[in-house]
Amino acid sequence: MNYSYSSDEDDKPLVFKRTSAADKLKHSGQLKSASSADKLKHLGQLKSASSADKLKHSGQLKSASSADKLKHSGQLKSTSIVNREKPSTSTKPKPPAKQESDTEDSEDDKPLSVRISTVPKTNSNHAKTGPVSASQRPKPQVKNEDSDDKKPLSSKFTSVGPSVKKTDDSDDDDDDKPLSARVKQNGSTSRDNNNNQLNKIPNIGLNKRPPNEERLAGQSSVKKPKLSDSEDENDHVPISQRMKKQTPSGSKPSSSVKQKVVKVNSSSFKKTFKKSNKFEKKSKYSKSSKVPPGSGEGQKWTTLVHNGVIFPPPYKPHGIKILYKGKPVDLTPAQEEVATMFAVMLDTDYMTKPVFKENFWNDWRKILGRNHTIQNLEDCDFKPIYDWHQREKEKKKQMSTEEKKAIKEEKMKLEEKYMWAIVDGVKEKVGNFRVEPPGLFRGRGEHPKMGKLKKRIRPSDITINIGKGAPIPECPIPGESWKEVRHDNTVTWLAYWYDPINGKDFKYVFLAASSALKGQSDKEKYEKARSLKKYIEGIRKAYTKDFINKDVTKRQVAVATYLIDKLALRAGNEKDDDEADTVGCCTLKVENVEPKPPNILKFDFLGKDSIRYQNEVEVELPVFKAIQQFRSGKKGNDDLFDKLDTSTLNAHLKELMPGLTAKVFRTYNASITLDDMLSKGTTAGNVAENVVVYNQANKEVAIICNHQRSVSKSHTAQMMRLNEKIEELKGVLEELETDLARAKKGKPPLKGSDGKIKRNMNPEALQKKIDQTYAKIEKMERDKETKEDLKTVALGTSKINYLDPRITVAWCKRQEVPIEKIFNKSLLAKFAWSMDVDPSFRF
DNA sequence: AGCCAGACTTGTCTTTATGGTT
DNA sequence: AACCATAAAGACAAGTCTGGCT
Known part of the structure; x- marks a missing residue:
């Protein structure tokens, strides 16, 4: 039986149900017509037309009606009990509990730290261990099931564009339509081309990162070397040491049985790409062939159509003057532009960095010219521009919803055509089609180049890569032209330019994470x-x-x-x-x-x-x-x-x-840890409990990988607010208790603290209220703890880059946790390739 | 062997969207 | 409707790793 998620609407939770393979196709985007859906049938034994139909509207994972939810019940649930030590903030990280696996490689699946039985007290923990796998590139010995993996994802799910042979033609009546009309979309926000109401309008504006209001002293936009420890109790413990120890739990992972993941591939594609498989299999030790996913000889795509990139609008002078030695100075638009970049950063910590100012001054001075009135930075007062900028921001904020919406639509219209590329006949989202606007370089840490001017990129800086025969994107700036146009199908980038700060580096425009091309290589990464x-x-x-x-x-x-x-x-x-x-x-x-x-x-x-x-x-x-x-x-x-x-x-x-x-x-460490902790920590609990278990595992991984985030500016205030609320509730609780005691004796309740007279309640009702209040307090206490606990830990990075989504998806299926409790829309799109994993999948 | 260009992944932070309260 | 807390999306910097050249 093949389990998979399916859904009917975007906002509904994806639900787990037994379904046909149709669901697998979802990620390939929005199917526009029933016939499109049909095309996919051959790919994965589509069992029911209705499943396929679900895919039609809307782009990708739709969710099943809630009724469908949780259909498959449970015998898959694991009954293991979580038996983990209280996550004390103790300093020592603990090794994940050891588990005996029923597999051969018993010891090895465990984290190293566990194996090493190191110090009891200082628990060295982190390491994990694990098993092996075949890697893709140089394909080592791959299991049969994996064979498909070498093919481009896109080939698996779509019926391809022009050059690629179609696997299934019978139902396809699209051929007579223009390519664009036939294209399928991949990507979460996919929608019909023609009407894209939804997109987000990114702020086109000049500076993308307007200064914030005053920052707290400790917290700035400039990244300082982060210390994982701060004053709080917990904080002195480095994040890396904060892993909780866990005791082995009773549960044992059901061995690392490799599941047969159902492949969606069509056989014809298999053939197409077979040779690279073979080659790779043999060359176990050969250097990884450059042969990428999917195609022969490093080929990444066969047809590639896109519209190039979009440039930020030209600079619009505002005429606000800075003061030099107290007097207003006239600046040319070019000079003013750079001054504004600086002014806007007045409230960041970069202002405390001499290197930043020095670099800025050097670059600005070149634009001012040697003999300019302005001879040093110290005597410049950028406040007028800063203030102006703040006012502009405020204005923008004050705009009515309609105005904002209108602006957004406008922008959307302008950008829509740049958002998509058609790769081998499949419409895919482009990741970053906006050329980076000019600005001051914001290097992290003590970067020697911080503050340097990042100059404006023009079409003549840009190299376009596009399929042979595809129309060359029109240069959006009249009178200018691209630096170069290439037709290199061994690479995945659509365009690049040289990084103005570090001339030897490149800035690439790639497809979005939801694309089949990215998905394929992601999958290969995890397989490796x-x-x-x-x-x-x-x-x-x-x-x-x-x-x-x-x-x-x-x-x-x-x-x-x-x-x-x-x-x-x-x-x-x-x-x-x-x-x-x-x-x-x-x-x-x-x-x-x-x-x-x-x-x-x-x-x-x-x-x-x-x-x-x-x-x-x-x-x-x-x-x-x-x-x-x-x-x-x-x-x-x-x-x-x-x-x-x-x-x-x-x-x-x-x-x-x-x-x-x-x-x-x-990658291995992160994923094996997740797999391990999920299998150990999972109970037959409800969804909320399971989510907690998942987040706990996620956190452990984040700590292992040292994924940190800065404490939010308002953290302290938020904590205080929480505390106040808790105190308030405790007050309520006390009052209720008194009333209860009195009620039991038949007395009326005392007046409330606000002096109001409360109505008489019977003891049962009071008791119920008390219980509710208790529960509320407990929940808040837990939230508070979690919040404090996670204030410096970033969970997202590992979720996006290190945790094999198949572990998550399979676990969700087993536990009947709707996948969207764990993956947001972007992740669902990015991990579309993993949605059809067998519930018994183990890393 | 070392260097470097090139390509692609990983990582943090800011901005924007969303959802829940008051 | 304003507010604010959180989540998601976006931006872009900073890594890793390969392969070709000398």
Whole structure:
């Protein structure tokens, strides 16, 4: 039986029901006609026409009527009981509980930390472990079921465009229509082309990030190296250490049985792409062939049609003058434009950064000219422009709903054509079709280039990539033209330009995450991570052995791999001097890792985005000793792993498993942890309880990956408000208790605190009220706790990038949790490829 | 082997939309 | 309707990793 979600309307919860394969097709977008739906039938044994019909309107996952919801009941539910320790904020992260799996690779599915039975007290926890999987690119041995995976997703779900052969033609009567009319849409907001009422109108405006009102001292838009600890009790504990310990629960994962995921592919497509499969299978150890998903020889698409990119509107001078030494100064529009970029940032923390001002001044001065009245930044007062900008913002806010709507529509009309591309006959959303507007570079952390002028991008900066034979997008700015037009079907970008700040970097325009192309590679990513499960045991054995290898390089590789596996560190590529000084595993400095005898390593460094990573971990003695050796004789700023860089490390990893690289461990760790925690923590509880379990697992993953967020400005205030409410309720409670006591004695209630006379209630009614109030208080207390708990933890990143959606979808099916309780619209669209997973899927 | 161009994923923050209250 | 808290969407910076060249 094939379980899948289906739905009838966008706003209804997706529901789980036994259904035909039609649902699988949903993500391919909106089917416009019944016949379109029919076309899809062959793809996945569509069982009922009605299911297919559901897909017609609206774009993608529609939800089933509520009646349908939860149809399949339960015997799938797991009865395991959550038995986890109270998530104390204790400092030590705990390893996920160990579970005995019924599978062969018993030990290996567990997180490393568990296996290592490390320190009881400092629980080193994080690492996870796992099994293996076949990777896609260099396809290692792939299981049969996976065979389809190599094909482009799009081929699976759609009947393709012009060049691709149609699999099923019988029902297709679209051929006579213009291509655009036949195209199917992919993407969540898909709607009919012609009438797109809905889109969001992004603010076209000049500056996308208007300054905020005053920020609290501690909190600025400039990212400072984040400390995971702040004053609160909890906060002194680095996020990475905050994992809760969990005790093993009684539940056992039902082994990592690999499910046969039902494929939707049509056989004809299989054939089409077969060769790459074969090739990959064989070349277990060959370097990953560039052969991408799906097609031969690196081909990513066959036909590609799109309309290019849209540019921000030209600068509109406002005429507000800044003051120089107290006097208004006339500026040309170009000079004013740049001054405005700065003025608008007056209330950000960038203003406290000399580097920012210095860089800004240097670039602005070039525009002012050497002999300009303005000779230094210190004597400039940008307040008038700042104030003007605030007023403009306010005005905008004050606009009536209708006005806003009108503006939005207007913008939509303008942008509509840029929002979509047609890839192999399928209409797909474009991710970022808006060219970045000029502005001041907002580098994160202590970026040496912050404040530099990011110049306006013009058509002559842009290279377009489009299918041969497709109409070349018209250049939206009259009189100008594209830099170049290419027809490269080995890449997925639609356009790019050189990053004005770092001339060697590119800014690409890609398809949106909901596209089949992205979905395909996402799936491959998870399959690769899954395949690591099968290799992990061997890999761990190997590096453990090498902790004491006489060859320093090998020892370093072993220790580095260990850290990446256990702590989910990033690889750590080399960085230039003109970038913020951050590190990853291979670039750790001596000062970033402090050995604390007998066997604790204390990590403290700035990682990606200058987010601070702090953690104390207990490690095996040989690792501890090795680290000591690597440090000896070096200065604090020297590389800890001096014999290593990411290419040597990854080259080594590739020998252990085809396609293996450092980042696969992060994916693996995250997903296996989710799978693990869900299977352990899941009870037969109701939906709300299950959602809590899920979020708890999600949080654990976020902590492992050190996904942080800054505390919201209003956090403290919000907490206070919550506290007040709780206090208030407690007051009510007391009063009720008194009244109850009196009522039992037949006395009337006392006057309320407000002096009002309450009406007489019988004890039962009072008791009921008391119970309700209690429940309310408890709920609020829980909410408060959760809020505090998550104030620095970002759950979204792992959900979007690290957690195999199939784990979530399968679990939702098993637990009868509507999938949209977990995935929002974007995620549903992005993960459309995973919706048909078998409920028994395990990572 | 090291360097670098190139392409694509990951990550945080800001802005906007949404939904619940008052 | 105004308000505000939260969630979703959008923006864009910052990583990873590959492959080709020297």
